[in-house]
Amino acid sequence: MARFCPLFSGSSGNSYYIGSAAHGVLIDAGKNAKQITEALQRCEIPIEAIEAIFITHEHSDHVSGLRVFASRHKIPVYGSNGTMTALQDMGILNGKFPANALSLEGMECAGMYIKPFHIPHDCAEGYGYRLMTADGRGVSVATDLGYMTGEVRESITGSDLIVLESNHDIGMLRNGPYPYALKQRILSGMGHLSNVSCAEELCRFVRTGTTRFWLAHLSQENNTPELAYQTSLCSLTMEGMKENLDYQLAVAPRSNDVGKVMVF
Numbered sequence: 001m002a003r004f005c006p007l008f009s010g011s012s013g014n015s016y017y018i019g020s021a022a023h024g025v026l027i028d029a030g031k032n033a034k035q036i037t038e039a040l041q042r043c044e045i046p047i048e049a050i051e052a053i054f055i056t057h058e059h060s061d062h063v064s065g066l067r068v069f070a071s072r073h074k075i076p077v078y079g080s081n082g083t084m085t086a087l088q089d090m091g092i093l094n095g096k097f098p099a100n101a102l103s104l105e106g107m108e109c110a111g112m113y114i115k116p117f118h119i120p121h122d123c124a125e126g127y128g129y130r131l132m133t134a135d136g137r138g139v140s141v142a143t144d145l146g147y148m149t150g151e152v153r154e155s156i157t158g159s160d161l162i163v164l165e166s167n168h169d170i171g172m173l174r175n176g177p178y179p180y181a182l183k184q185r186i187l188s189g190m191g192h193l194s195n196v197s198c199a200e201e202l203c204r205f206v207r208t209g210t211t212r213f214w215l216a217h218l219s220q221e222n223n224t225p226e227l228a229y230q231t232s233l234c235s236l237t238m239e240g241m242k243e244n245l246d247y248q249l250a251v252a253p254r255s256n257d258v259g260k261v262m263v264f
Contacts, residue, residue: 002137004161005261007031007039009216009252013061016163016252017045018131018139023110026053026075027129027141028062033069035255042259047073051110054102055079056144057123058086071096078102080116082125102127117155119145122190130155137161137264143217146189148201157208160264163252164201166215166232167192168222176222192217195228199235206236206247212264216252225251 003024005017013030017040024045029036040047053075056062066087070077076098079087084101093099106115111134116127121144128142140156143165156162173183173194186192202213215228229251233243243249253260 001263002133002135002139002160003261003263004139004163004214005043005045005256006163006214006216006252007036007043007256008254009218010254011061011167011217011219011221012254013064014143014217015039015065016141017043017050018133018141019049019110019112020134021045022049023051024049025110025112025114025131026050028056029053029066029069030060030062030064032065033072036065036069039256043256043261044259050075052076052078054114054116054127054129055083055087056119056128056141057121057126058083058090059123059144062144063087063092067092067094074098076100078107080125080127083123083127086124115155117151118149119152120147120149120190121145122185122188128152128155130159139163141216145193146191147193148197153201153204157205157210159205159210161212161214161262162205162210163214163216164198165193165217166195166198166223166228166251167217168194168219169227169231170194170196172227173219173222178221186222192219195223195231196235198228199232202232202247202249203235203239203241206239206241211246212248212262214250214252218251218254220254
């Protein structure tokens with residue numbers, strides 16, 4: 001059976017395990033190697049199960065543990081051409097682990113087919129990923145996107161499980177302590193998806209068959225798990241959709257301290 005495990009999620013670090021009990025991949029490695037190793041242990045996922053790491057983009061909350069973790073365990077790393085060039089320039093690709101650019105055609109890995117798609121974000125060349133597991137389950141990860149493009153929507157429609165960014169509450173952001181320029185960056189089309197924008201998309205995805213959602217990459221300063229959850233829940237309820245009947249909704253934890261794994 002397919003397994004999804006949110007190891008870390010949020011502005012302070014991101015990493016997700018997707019696969020089976022014995023074979024899988026990481027999406028991002030945004031915590032240090034010790035923290036990633038301990039999170040995998042809590043979720044009872046052996047290091048040997050990780051056959052590759054797929055990077056969404058080069059920002060530190062997605063790659064801060066990549067160099068040490070991949071070097072220590074000789075795990076191959078994949079990302080877009082732009083991301084791999086950025087990682088090279090940052091000194092992360094040190095020659096101690098395989099590192100290759102991944103085309104939009106995707107590839108087979110860990111008994112899954114992994115297909116990337118572009119995301120609109122202020123980075124070199126951001127990717128989201130759709131994974132088709134060995135038992136035919138579709139899992140999509142789309143975070144760090146300023147808005148929902150047609151490419152992203154088309155790429156993840158029909159997935160059994162979608163991990164979608166619900167980064168900020170617009171009111172909290174606008175009235176918060178961030179400098180004006182940073183607020184404008186987050187709100188821009190190359191920034192992050194708000195709670196409201198995320199909620200609107202969930203309604204569309206339920207209509208096209210998705211039944212499992214994880215709200216991800218929440219801002220620590222401009223959001224709360226309860227606010228993100230209630231925003232999506234309210235939107236779905238207003239559309240006549242019932243939780244635990246039409247869909248399941250969860251918030252990816254900032255740190256998965258209890259070893260929570262979704263098996264489906």
